[in-house]
Amino acid sequence: MKVWFLMGWMLLTTVAMAASSDSLLIRLNKTIDRKEEYTKTKLNHLEDLHQQLNRTPARDDESRFHLLQEISEEYKAFIYDSAFVNIQKLQRLAYKMNDPVRISYARVKLGFILLSSGMFKETIDTLSRMRVQGLPDSIRVDYYAILARTYYDLGDFDRDGFYTQRYTALGNKYVDSAKALCRPNDYNFVYLSGLKNLKNENTREALANLNQLLNEYKLTPHQLAVTASTLSYFYISRNEPDQAIHLLAQAAIADIISATKETAAMSSLAEQLYNRGDLMNAYTFIQQAMDDAIFYGARQRKVQVGSILPVIAAAKVHNVDEQRRRWLIYSTALTVLAILVIVFAVVIYKQLEKLKRTEKALLEANTIKEEYIGYYFNINSEYLGKIEAFKKAVEMKLITKKLEDIKFIVNNINVKKEREELYFSFDKVFLKLFPDFITVFNSYFKEEDRIVLKEGQLMNTELRIFALIRMGIHDTEKIAKILDYSINTIYNYKARIKGKSIVPNEKFEQKIMEIQTV
Template sequence: MKFLVLNLLLLFIGCLNCTAQSPIRELEKLKLVLKEKSKLDAQKHRRIDFLKASLAQKDLNLKDEYLIYLKLYNEYKSFQYDKAFYYAHQLQRISGQLKDPAKIAYAKLKLGFILLSSGMFKETFDSLSTLKIKHLPDSVKREYYLLNARTYYDLADFDQDDYYTRIYTTKASFYVDSALKLCDIHSFEYSYYSGLKLIKVGDLGHAIPKLKSLINSKRLSYHQYAITASTLSDIYIRHQQNHIAVRLLINASIADIKSATKEAAAMLNLAQLLNKNNNTEDAYLFIKAAMDDAVNYGARQRKVQVSAILLVIASAKILREQEQKQMLFFYSALLTILSIIIIVFAIIVYKQLKRIKAADKLVLEANARLRNTIEKLNEAEKIKEEYIGYYLHIISDYLNKLEKIKSSITQRLTTKKFDEIKVLVGNINLKKEREELFSNFDKAFLKLFPNFLTEFNTLFPVEYQVRLLPHQLLNTDLRIFALIRLGVNDPDKLARILEYSLNTIYNYRTRIKNKSNNPEGFEVAILNIRAI
């Protein structure tokens, strides 16, 4: 029953995670962060350089020096083993000079932590065995218990022996219980180590929600997040739910890179899982990154551990590349045969296409001529419709005016007011009426050909292009060729419409054409100006 509940819980959490962000997208995110690795490391180096520079202050006392060495140790403890080891000894030296038991014990704990991180279990126990914690502050006691717990848990994982693993796990759990009594129940250490203890004693049903709640709390540092996600991933690896473990390890690796942590195992475990899933390309990329971290960190055991996995993944990558080469050779041979067949068919098809293209060309030319004719007919029809409506409107206006004049004259003839008739006739301004006629024509024409002026000017050099006055729509030059564009090409008709002599029309047309870029094809270009 216990295992059934656990499996159902894991399955439920797995389903939730499957609906989350795709591992493929997360892998790409990790690769992007990996490219920023040197920049993030440089930021850490700048912090370290600043701390080292502060050691050169002349008025520095032992307490200040101790604090600076502690900060340098914290910067190096997960970044570079030999430097962290050096500053741990500096902390011991300064704390000895201060003769402060709490600081002396704290310095030994820092040394023990770095020894454990490098896999030196004996040396870690030797360092811890010298501590007398009875009269030390709770904060130092808590760290002492937690370091002992981690040492025994790591030793149990390293041995993998049924007899000794149980002994080490029991001792570690004892130290965890002692530490938890001194931890704030809202602290990271309380939540993480209580969850870790549940994992080690096999109570995964309570451990998983606790660690997932810790991850989702959004109050963790990058390093704390990476530790929690890596620990949680171990559970899913043991229960063959690698897709969830991969996502957790990707996020842990991203957090490690952002915190410039070099001694973490998340990238190493991720590479192993990806290799099992036959993703050797990404596995090789990440194991190389893990190897770079191990070399930079400088702990011998970590380098040996990563090197062993690197050889396995590199071998798998080489084997996969060989298989790909064989498949490539097979497909190349197959493609060669297919290419020959395709070439034979291509020659046959080419000859057929050549005949079809010749026929298509004739059809396309005929279609083009037909489309051109249809467009011209449509344009002519549109122009005709617009101008029929326009002239019906003009004629209607003039008939209304004539009717008013007739009515006025008839009325005055009846009353024999001949002088008023003369005045009425004298008030008829033919020049104004003609100007109004031209203005209405200009408006109607530009409604059909709004780009006429722009296209007309493109036919001339810049110095001969038409520049209209602010109140003008068209001038005489433009009006002549506007009428020509509408199909009024007879000089007599142009002269009558515009109230010019025939010679004047001829002179206008000749003078304007001679100024154009192409006098011979000028009127053809005018006729090619398109309506809207």
């Protein structure tokens, strides 16, 4: 009798969990609809911080450090390139202030960013040279926790019977060091305990730790996402998909609300739904995961998502084809339902058109990538040749002790000319890919405001700025570096161009992205 009661209770629990998961998936889809709002809020906040930094006097190191600290914190799980650049600035400022604590803080934050991008060796190299004795407990906890996660992730990546055990042992050592500096009831202590127990297959203790955080602690959205994702891996390993889906959906919602782009929850959720046969949600979520991976710029995450996306996409296409075939058969056999069949055929046709547009965009991206790989190698081979010739010339002058001639050789390097040649090469390759770019660009302006190029010019600075945006480079700081201008100058160029356009300011860059390649 007890056995039957237990089996009935387990069945009811599973049904309740599945129903709860379906409700969460509906909520997740609604949250995705508002994803751009959360991202825009984050970008606006970052824009305010950058403006504050630009207004802060260069001599006010203390204020600039705190602003860079906040900017880096906002970028760390948002955009990898920007996070890395700002951490470098933070490090340089810490060295300028000659403050060992701030130097160590910046290095630990750099370790986190490197780990997030899957650069395990670089993370270990960056942190292993640090001396943490005497540093504040908060920095030491982060230091040990990052190293613990690094070795645990290495073990998961290798999945080797010999090396995984060694990496897990190292991860355990660093977790223990971090926990020794935490209060027994704070989030870090309980989470690290759960993580260690999970990695060492202490199932009961791991579940107790992580469920305690989810049920008893008031977590931030990011903490909720991390905790729920970590716990989901236990259920995935136990082949209990309903519980895993429930947790991953919670994590994905929290990631979107906090505008976190460095996340694995959405891709893991898509994979679990694919295994369950929910292809529509799986396809939607894997696309969202790829968008986030591209936005963040983490190579490891793009590779992980890229290995799953084609499988789910192919299954979805097959599923759509099966639906169309079925409805065509029904339309022949059941003429009474002809109108209904037409409605479904239209729906399926729209789905196929959407898929074709996605495939066309991927084909365009591949074309651009292949063209620029060739361009990259060509430019680099030219510069390597110049460097080699320069090296040989200097070595010859050194051998013959003609030191004055070396000065002449160095002064003969025309940096301005080299940069102009670089821009000319970029213009040539870009216009090969987008031959109608200038014509379409000028169509967004009145006749008197259109750009007229000088004789011999392929593009000017204004066109190059929006050419880089069309290539997918939206970061103003990165554009400024490429074109050798200040960030404020780039902002001014963009504002002036948008101000003259007949297209509304908020839609101008969207119109630029619609310009087609060959």
